[in-house]
């Protein structure tokens with residue numbers, strides 16, 4: 001068992017629904033072990049500038065249902081540089097902090113790995129709508145974002161059907177296609193364009209639209225992940241090759257906001273509590289992850305080597321098969 005008395009917690013990178021649940025569980029669980037929690041505001045930047053607030057139980061009540069992160073966030077350029085990481089470590093040591101919990105995506109994890117050199121014990125919790133942290137099957141925020149995107153696409157479809165147009169909808173995900181695959185399949189898209197499967201050939205999309213047109217369909221839906229191509233260019237190609245009026249909707253930040261789903265609240269709570277459990281057990285420099293739907297933990301440096309969340313080919317092929325069999 002560890003003799004940790006005080007920890008700090010921060011959220012970093014793109015905000016993700018479920019981060020607040022993780023934070024709440026960190027503070028509640030820490031208090032059960034008699035550990036005090038300092039909240040660092042604005043991610044790694046706040047660590048450098050020592051922008052903080054002490055977190056008591058009352059500070060994290062009624063936040064489970066809130067989107068965003070009550071600690072605010074940043075993408076810190078300074079933290080990429082060793083001299084600033086040294087300064088951040090000195091700040092933590094000067095304030096008697098024994099360990100750091102960092103909630104965020106791939107950039108947050110890489111920052112934590114570099115931070116090990118400064119002798120700071122960091123536990124990471126994967127939180128990003130992109131689901132692009134390679135060692136875990138789930139990252140906080142994905143479920144909410146996929147549901148938000150699905151709902152938005154359903155609305156766009158209504159207008160698309162009324163006007164007999166093709167809608168090209170761009171969703172987030174950085175270099176990953178999870179949001180596009182899930183929202184595209186859930187909204188019965190005619191074509192889903194994913195970074196993991198993209199070969200640069202626009203014909204595959206325009207041919208699909210032409211086939212659907214020949215089947216008698218009069219409106220079309222294409223969902224494209226932001227990591228693939230420019231959605232306006234794709235719409236232009238569709239227009240050129242099919243003659244069908246094609247309109248673009250970029251969903252953007254609407255996907256990152258809003259009330260977390262039950263899944264994100266639940267996983268946030270589990271991951272937050274598990275992070276404290278790891279610290280209590282005396283573990284150092286770990287990331288919380290989900291494997292076979294169970295909580296596990298990995299060494300931070302090893303975690304970036306693990307590649308177990310490649311987009312599932314069966315899911316992708318099914319999305320193609322279902323698109324071809326949709327009735328007009």
Ligand code: F6P
Pocket residue numbers: 014075105128129130172173174226256
């Ligand atoms: O990583 C989450 C994410 O929303 C990505 O999907 C997107 O590419 C990026 O963040 C946008 O980042 P920013 O908030 O810096 O514009």
